[in-house]
Amino acid sequence: VIEHFLVGLALLLGLFGGYLIASTRWRGKRSERPQQVHQILLPFTGTEISRRALDAALRLAKAEHATLMPAYLAAVPKQLPLECAIPAEAAKAMPMLEAIEQRATGQGVPVDARVERGRSYRHALSRLLEHESFDRVVVSATSTGAAGFSGDDLVWLLDKAPAEVLILRPGPEDHRVLTA
Amino acid sequence: MDRGHYKIFLGMAAGVGKTYRMLQEGHAEVAAGRDVAIGYLEPHKRQETSDQARGLEVVSRRKVTYREVEVEEMDLPVLLARRPDLALIDELAHSNPPGLEHEKRFEDIADVLAAGIDVFSTVNVQHLESLNDRVAELTGVRVRETVPDSVLGTADEVVLIDLTPEALVARLRAGKVYPGENIEAALNNFFRIENLAALREVSLRQVAEDVESKRLTLHVPEPLGTREERVAAEVPQAVGERLLALVRPTPSSQRLVRRAWRSAQRLGTDLDLLWVKPPGKPIEGDVERQVTALRQLASVLGATLLIEEHDDLVAAVARVVRERGSTYLMVGESLPRKGLGRLREPLPQRLMKATPAGVDVRIVAHRGGREGSE
Secondary structure (H helix, E strand, O other): HHHHHHHHHHHHHHHHHEEEEEEHHHHHHHHHHHOOEEEEEEOOOOOOHHHHHHHHHHHHHOOOOOOOEEEEEEEEEOOOOOOOOHHHHHHHHHHHHHHHHHHHHOOOOOOOEEEEOOHHOOOOOOOOHHHOOEEEEEEEHOOOOOOOOHHHHHHHHHHHHHOOOEOOOOHHHHEEEEEO | OOOOOEEEEOOOOOOOOOHHHHHHHHHHHHHHHOEEEEEEEOOOHHHHHHHHOOOEEEOOOEEEEEEEEEEEEEOOHHHHHHHEEEEEEEOOOOOOOOOOOOOEEHHHHHHHHHHEEEEEEEEEHEEEEEHHHHHHHOOOOOOOOOOOHHHHHHOOEEEEEEHHHHHHHHHHHHOOOOHHHHHHHHOOOOOOHHHHHHHHHHHHHHHHHHHHHHHHHHHOOHHHHHHHHHHHHHHHHOOOOOOEOOOOOOOOOOHHHHHHHHHHHHHOOOOEEEEEEOOOOOHHHHHHHHHHHHHHHHHHHHHEEEEEOOOOOHHHHHHHHHHHHHEEEEEEOOOOHHHHHHHOOOHHHHHHOOOOOOOOEEEEOOOOOOOOOO
């Protein structure tokens, strides 16, 4: 009887030890995964986007199992209602979003795109910040200029965005852009 | 007393020849023995237009002082008293100065028609209220004098005065539209080829829609049966297409919407988006976020997002197709069928059976992982 008891106890201890090891490993693996679904915002304007910015956003999204949120920012002229249909802008945005989605899907990154209207690009971005949540924003410093974000816009973004902002330095390969 | 016959000459921009054509037809009516008078003519100092008006009786204008400036306006009481068979009244979108019978000339025209007098009139497409925003976006120029679209709907005939953008620019350069000193400014602003091409497209579509709506109105069968039956009877007579895309509140639906919008643009037609929501499920959390995103996208594209609560997807779609007169249905790829679901007929086939004959069904493949529409 004592022999059987000892064998049973040894088996129980073995099972408990196995459970402890398995649960520690499982917890370790679980802690490596993101606690919530991450979103990475990639705002852009016009008919091209910096390949550096897109590639950086895709690399981050892939590494963090995050969703990429490419957002086309449309400036609506003052004489039009802000919420009006903008087919001319949509004709630029849709092929760009399609091209970004194609590239993202090729790398296994899920995409949840947006088109946001505002009186200026900054206004559109602020409207987007109001009703969407994301963990990172990726913008390219190469897109500064008349068609994209100005230096002031980037400073504003650093100040206002409730997320980590990644501004990419100008680089030698900045001439590479993605167009639709 | 029968209402007069109303004919509108519609153009994409000033200088295409609307007034000229109206006057030409006025002469033809005189030659046919009718009593024709010009109620109001705005020749814009164009020699060709003034020459064409020669020989037609002109009803005297009245002088009105507005903001200390004396302007000449159509004299509605005199025209009504003159009572010709046909009145030629230029520029129906014109705003009258305060103190006259009506604020707008198209309202004066309504009085003339009500008096049993036929009317020929003119208007440019950017004056139509619903197109004003679109034209402003395309051209950067917004006109202040607008008229409700229903004005075009009240016309018995709408005649499009079409001219290629190149021909209009050539007319402008030749000084046939504006005096010499204004030509360069006009060419650099409103009268750019790309602006004119866009306006021409808008005008052609507007007239096509008008023709289509009149066909539908004229051919409605006896008003018997249910509303669904009557709508179903109308659908095959529609000339234009109308696109309906089935969506779900998921990011993958956006690709379907983009595809559908591109097709709608090519067909020159309206786009409806339909989500058939399972009954009883509240719209909250992630679903709410995605519905908001879809609504936003639809608004940007000028599409209509419809949300129908129904437990039978096919029945709901069939009803909406009939109600909206859809001729084209776009669906996403279906989920892989499991278990007993394999025995069911695939969704596209069920949709084809349930919708009126002639409604095409197109399946849009998902780019990434398999995520279906049912």
